[in-house]
Amino acid sequence: MKLNRRTVLSGLAAGSAVLAAPMVMAQGAPRVVVVGGGAGGATAARYIAKDSGGAVNVTLIEPTRQYYTCFFSNLYLGGVRDMDGLGHGYGTLAADYGINVVHDWAVGVDRDAKTVALASGATVPYDRLILSPGIDFKDGAVPGWDVSAQSAMPHAYKGGSQTELLKAQILAMPEGGRFAMVAPPNPYRCPPGPYERVSMVAHTLKEINPTAKILIVDPKANFSKQALFEEGWQKHYGGMIERIGPDFGGENVSVNPSEMTLDIDGVVEQVDVCNVIPAQKAGEIAHAAGITEGDWAPVNAADMSSKMDEAIHVLGDAAAQGDMPKSGFSANSQAKVCANAVLGALTDSRVFPAKFSNTCWSLIAPEDGVKVGASYEATEEKIASTGGFISETGEDEATRAQTYQESVGWYAAITSDMFG
Amino acid sequence: MRGGVFTALCSGAVTSAQIVLADQSLVHPEIAEIMAIEADADYGAYLASECTACHSPNPQGAIPQIHMLPESYIVGALVDYRIGERQHQVMETIAKRLGEEEIAALAKYFSEVE
Incomplete structure (x- = not known):
């Protein structure tokens, strides 16, 4: 089919998920760079692209082309899940959300110039930088x-x-x-x-x-x-x-x-x-950016911004944020608060109060699932718990099977929330 | 009476909207108050992002779809979780910190989004 202006426009309109194709990206749009394509980074990139409707230029830097979730990987060890079911690509984020997905390692941050250096030698400029690098291991932790x-x-x-x-x-x-x-x-x-x-x-x-x-x-x-x-x-x-x-x-x-x-x-x-x-610490790029204190990167709870640089936000495992456990669910939750705040700062869109939640499901044996979780709010000092729950010992088999089936539903939903 | 409403809702014989609108005497006063609030669509979209970590429009496992449910059903369910009429550890924790305007915004959002 020969493309003309009308067919291009109708094609765009027909794709309900087409939100911000690069070709329609506004010139001079603010630039958000996200480092790390896991539960924090992929979610933040997707929400900023989705909710800005093309008004923000989003770049996601992630070295792997196929991301294998750490959550649910134990189920693979137990023979309950296969490895293919844990793998997710970035094609939808690129094609449907207009995110510039760069498969490379971020190796440095120039906070004065506001650029990220990549292992390939390229540099990527940002107005806001979101670091979601996960963990690295501490040298000498286990002799x-x-x-x-x-x-x-x-x-x-x-x-x-x-x-x-x-x-x-x-x-x-x-x-x-x-x-x-x-x-x-x-x-x-x-x-x-x-x-x-x-x-x-x-x-x-x-x-x-x-x-x-x-x-x-x-x-x-x-x-x-x-x-x-x-x-x-x-x-x-x-x-x-x-x-x-x-x-x-x-x-x-x-x-x-x-x-x-x-x-x-x-x-x-x-x-x-x-x-x-x-023993663990924030992913290396957080240390290279000079925004860590000890092993982790301290953040303001209201918007997940670094306490050392307001143009940088830190999500997930790498952040020292308060009461939330380091989990994929937490990172995904923090990403949405961060995305709303970053969009507000860059586009004058409305900013709403930070709300966070987390649930961690665990499988003890097939169909024997348990969970722990809580809700959280932002205080001046930290992300603070507002109340939680945990499975009880002695629960019947039907309850445990139901809890496991909830985790199956959660996995499908959160990976869709991350990767589109 | 609330339990009776909910049993009917869960039976699937009629929609919650039909029940709530057909017989106002069955409606918990809190639900009626929330239904009367003019919902903030933008706030609803933001709040909904907390729900979509678990609730997918293409659900699997034991987490139900909440997209495109009637507004009155969502309000009723969240109020029931908030007051302990309906039990679920995650949902009670979530619902107990939602204000009336937040429930109205969420119900409006999910009743309209695919």
Whole structure:
């Protein structure tokens, strides 16, 4: 079909999701650059593009072409989800929302010039910069482990190939073998995540290797949903899981990846698989931008702006914001507050009060789901909880199955909310 | 009486809008007050972004679709969660911090968006 002005216009009008094709982007439109295409960044980019109707030029910088969610990756380890179902592309954000998707690494921020430097050598100018880089691991957090050891002892705490590697190692364990997890200290991404992982690994081992054992080495005295997990482990996997907390040396652990050993307070343990989840910090670009204080980037709760630079906003795991857990749900929630505030600042659109919410579902065994969550508001000091809830021990099977099915619905909705 | 209204609503035999409009004596006074508020569409669109983290227009699993439901049904459901007439941990937490103007704005938004 030959294109003329009329067919182009009717084509635009026909596509209900066509909101801001680059060809109609206003000249001199304000520029928002988003670094990181996960739950925070992809959501913020989509909402700013969608709600500005082309009045704001949005660039999303994300190195991977296919994003594998960390949330629900434990279900892959348990055989409940396949890996393809965790992968999401950026084509809809580019084609339907007019977002300039750049697959590259952001390696530096010039806050005076307001530019982001990319690994390719390019620079991208911004009026507002949104950083949503997730986590990186702290050097030396677990003596003997660094990223060069992540093939022998995977962290699997960023979705994708590490998750596949860990599952392959679990499936290859010898009969009656031993799986160890070195759990992280607070604060870290997804507080119930390590314990859901243990549940899902236990489920897989119960199916294929029922005499195998799981050892958790934990620097924390207590952990998220502890009573729920411990009740579930007893019910589904009795005798399989042992946890060593700080009282018995769980905070004094080193590893030897070439020997596949852990040294727990002077006692050496030989294992077949070792999942090391090290202590965490904000993704490196937040540190490179000079907006961190310690490990994380402090933000103002009302709009998620950096306390050190009002032209930069920080979302999700990387932010020090107050009471919200570091989760995909939290990042998605923060992104919408941020998008509304950024649009208000750049286009004079209406800005509404910040409201946040979070729910973290965890799967203990197939159809045995539990949840914890809360609502939050912005105060001068921080994002503050206004009330929450948690599943109860002793719930019946129908309630637990319903809770799991809620998480299935949530996964479909939030990934649609992120990627369009 | 409220429980009776809700049972009828959930049965699917008639729509909530038909019930609410047909017999005003069945309507909780709070619902009538909220239905009378002139809804702020922009605010509704903003507030709705909290809902769409879980409620998809193409739902899966156990989270229901709320897009294109009658306005009166959404108001009734949120009021029921707010006063504890209807139980769900997530929805009660969400609804208890919603003001009347916010419920009106949300109901207007979801009744019209596809």
